[in-house]
Amino acid sequence: STGRYQVCCIGAGYVGGPTMAVVAKMCPKIDVTVVDISQRRIDSWNSEEESELPIYEPGLKEAVVNTRGKNLFFSTDIDGAIERANMIFVAVNTPTKKDGLGAGRAADLTYWELAARRIAKIAKSPKIIVEKSTVPIRTAEAISTVLNASGTTKFQILSNPEFLAEGTAVRDLENPDRILIGGNLKDEDGIKAVGELVDIYSHWVPKERIITTNVWSSELSKLVANFFLAQRVSSINAVSALCESSGADVDEVSMAVGMDSRIGSKFLKASVGFGGSCFQKDILNLVYLSESMGLKDIAEYFHWVVRMNDLQKDRFVSRIIHGLFNTVTGKRIAILGFSFKKDTGDTRESAAISVCQRLVDERAHLAIYDPKVYETQIWQDITTASKMDRLELEKLVHISSNPYDAAKGSHALVVCTEWDEFRDLNFEKILSIMEKPAFIFDGRNVLSHEYLRKLGFVVYAIGKPLDPRLNVV
Ligand code: NAD
Numbered sequence: 001s002t003g004r005y006q007v008c009c010i011g012a013g014y015v016g017g018p019t020m021a022v023v024a025k026m027c028p029k030i031d032v033t034v035v036d037i038s039q040r041r042i043d044s045w046n047s048e049e050e051s052e053l054p055i056y057e058p059g060l061k062e063a064v065v066n067t068r069g070k071n072l073f074f075s076t077d078i079d080g081a082i083e084r085a086n087m088i089f090v091a092v093n094t095p096t097k098k099d100g101l102g103a104g105r106a107a108d109l110t111y112w113e114l115a116a117r118r119i120a121k122i123a124k125s126p127k128i129i130v131e132k133s134t135v136p137i138r139t140a141e142a143i144s145t146v147l148n149a150s151g152t153t154k155f156q157i158l159s160n161p162e163f164l165a166e167g168t169a170v171r172d173l174e175n176p177d178r179i180l181i182g183g184n185l186k187d188e189d190g191i192k193a194v195g196e197l198v199d200i201y202s203h204w205v206p207k208e209r210i211i212t213t214n215v216w217s218s219e220l221s222k223l224v225a226n227f228f229l230a231q232r233v234s235s236i237n238a239v240s241a242l243c244e245s246s247g248a249d250v251d252e253v254s255m256a257v258g259m260d261s262r263i264g265s266k267f268l269k270a271s272v273g274f275g276g277s278c279f280q281k282d283i284l285n286l287v288y289l290s291e292s293m294g295l296k297d298i299a300e301y302f303h304w305v306v307r308m309n310d311l312q313k314d315r316f317v318s319r320i321i322h323g324l325f326n327t328v329t330g331k332r333i334a335i336l337g338f339s340f341k342k343d344t345g346d347t348r349e350s351a352a353i354s355v356c357q358r359l360v361d362e363r364a365h366l367a368i369y370d371p372k373v374y375e376t377q378i379w380q381d382i383t384t385a386s387k388m389d390r391l392e393l394e395k396l397v398h399i400s401s402n403p404y405d406a407a408k409g410s411h412a413l414v415v416c417t418e419w420d421e422f423r424d425l426n427f428e429k430i431l432s433i434m435e436k437p438a439f440i441f442d443g444r445n446v447l448s449h450e451y452l453r454k455l456g457f458v459v460y461a462i463g464k465p466l467d468p469r470l471n472v473v
């Protein structure tokens with residue numbers, strides 16, 4: 001042993017990778033080993049090329065390159081890392097269950113439990129286990145039962161949910177609003193374990209931003225935070241429908257409402273719908289938890305945030321189909337942006353997937369462009385979402401390497417992601433290579449709509465007064 005404090009993280013994904021890169025950067029005296037069952041993922045974390053890192057995040061490459069091989073290590077030797085560790089973060093995926101009890105709602109804790117059982121089997125000395133994954137309330141307790149069942153090694157379980165958002169992961173990790181640590185504060189060993197985790201964060205997070213609670217509050221707070229955030233998006237999206245029918249402008253309403261300091265201006269941007277691996281999953285988890293506690297009406301209330309999001313995606317696609325004179329069959333449509341938000345290559349639950357799937361169902365021809373999402377990922381998402389097989393889909397879907405190729409010969413441009421580069425496109429050129437009338441459906445309100453109308457486009461924008469030239473039924 002080196003005598004240095006050893007941290008291990010099980011799960012080298014969107015959370016494990018960036019979080020541990022920042023811990024390593026901020027704590028040069030601590031050794032951090034990130035392990036995963038996926039050899040491919042570990043190989044790409046160890047790769048010299050930025051483009052080969054498994055995920056794209058601004059600032060991530062620098063954080064990894066400056067610490068890798070010094071005090072940050074990526075490995076598939078899970079057992080070795082567990083054995084050496086003083087503290088083990090578990091950041092494995094906890095997706096929505098696909099089958100069985102609670103299918104479509106409850107969290108699938110298979111990966112979590114496998115990781116916990118591995119720790120129980122391997123660990124010979126006392127360890128602190130940090131629940132980093134988002135889990136249902138009372139998971140720590142269940143895991144504690146599994147871990148402490150053999151009775152020989154003592155484990156302390158802490159809850160430490162992660163609040164980073166993709167696209168700003170490194171910034172969020174380096175400058176978090178708060179660090180939440182749940183632990184057994186009634187027990188001496190519990191207090192000591194919480195203290196060790198507080199010490200790690202204290203390397204760079206001001207003490208007043210590190211808060212400690214009991215384990216259940218911590219677990220529940222993570223789900224509730226995502227509910228509140230998603231709720232704001234669904235609320236403003238509900239308002240966007242009202243705006244279109246009344247002539248109000250949703251951005252003006254957001255501004256006016258958000259300037260009330262009690263409400264706040266963030267997360268009030270109307271859109272084609274929220275995506276990402278967390279919001280829907282965590283809200284459904286909350287729905288399931290409420291139902292299992294017999295709180296049916298409460299569950300309904302939570303559920304409406306997800307339903308409103310589905311309605312918003314449907315509404316957007318209906319606008320496209322009606323706008324294009326009630327048929328898109330055989331028409332080429334350019335899809336700009338496929339990731340669930342800008343500055344990430346992640347497509348999990350992206351609104352673009354639903355939009356594409358519904359348009360393909362109508363037998364539209366799609367030309368999809370995204371600056372960061374890999375072609376293989378787009379194919380995988382569309383094939384999974386569609387009833388059609390790959391061969392059929394290849395007749396309808398084309399992946400473009402730049403926005404102009406996508407626009408060429410298209411009847412409509414559909415903006416699904418708010419990538420900055422879309423604002424700076426040469427729209428005169430685009431208009432000249434599109435079919436006429438040329439339509440733009442801005443699902444993110446990032447383009448200059450009045451300018452585009454002056455050029456000659458028919459423009460639909462979420463929650464904005466309707467273009468009189470747009471067919472609406
Ligand atoms: P991910 O799928 O990107 O990464 C999870 C990794 O864990 C995968 O690489 C997988 O191979 C690995 N893994 C699974 N089981 C394993 C095992 N038994 N041993 C070793 N490795 C194993 O997932 P993610 O996006 O990083 O999310 C992880 C958790 O963090 C989830 O619970 C999620 O809800 C939560 N979370 C995610 C975000 C986000 O923005 N993505 C933000 C906050 C919280």
Ligand code: UDX
Nearest residue numbers: 162163164165166267268269271274275276278340341
């Ligand atoms: C979210 C939470 O913000 C983060 O704290 C948690 O840890 C993980 O889940 P993430 O999903 O990465 O993070 O991104 P976020 O910025 O929250 O955006 C989620 C979705 O909502 C995106 O599709 C985004 O485009 C959409 N959104 C967000 C809107 O449509 N309007 C808004 O005003 C804000």
